[in-house]
Amino acid sequence: MFEARLSSATTLKKVLDAIKDLLNEATFDCNDSGIQLQAMDNSHVSLVSLTLRADGFDKYRCDRNLSMGMNLGSMAKIMKCANNDDTVTMKAQDNADTVVFMFESQNQEKVSDYEMKLMNLDQEHLGIPETDYACIVRMPAMEFARICRDLSQFGESLVICCTKEGVKFSASGDVGSANIKLAQTTSVDKEEEAVIIEMQEPVTLTFACRYLNSFTKATPLTNQVQLSMSMDVPLVVEYRIQDIGHVRYYLAPKIED
């Protein structure tokens, strides 16, 4: 028996919005420590890794490890039927071929359940090695989304250059070029508005704007985003999900041939 309950459907709606741009379908691996999902996008350029810890749910029970392959478009149709303040419960029997989403209104007067067929997905799991990154940037998630959106008008690629003074985002193309520099915050009044840089050595890397823009669909989940970079290895874009886990995106850099 698997059962996981969240007191507000908003979190699950936001999590789904954060991944469905990149993934059509994905396997939710459930065990007694929580729910994990790892999947590459169709073109195998980026990797999505989601962790929802058991202790972050209002109720969590998973008697046997369970892998639930879901069509995220179908899941989105179901989640659309939930009000933000509904309680949402996911339920499945052991070895089930369906999962049930149950929504309960706050006053308990409306209860809906939606049963969705599960899929057998043949997904490759990748081992991500522990890495000491040359630069780690923490910045407001809204600011990062704005920069990706603005600069993607000027080119397909975004260059991120990080030094201890700050981080510079650049794009260029037919129109011309655009640069946005963010200085490291000197005095932190509001932590969520700070730009913090931990630098071992400076890094300049180039990434496809299209994927960065997809990652920023996770912005409603949290105030701050963390970018971890080292030369010629994938960028990690991490959004923490308060009290329950995180979604991480790994993006392969563009490299000169």
Added chain:
Amino acid sequence: ENSQKNIRTFFLSK
């Protein structure tokens, strides 16, 4: 033009 790498080339298949 820089070439786009495949994410799989950086991580090991489990």
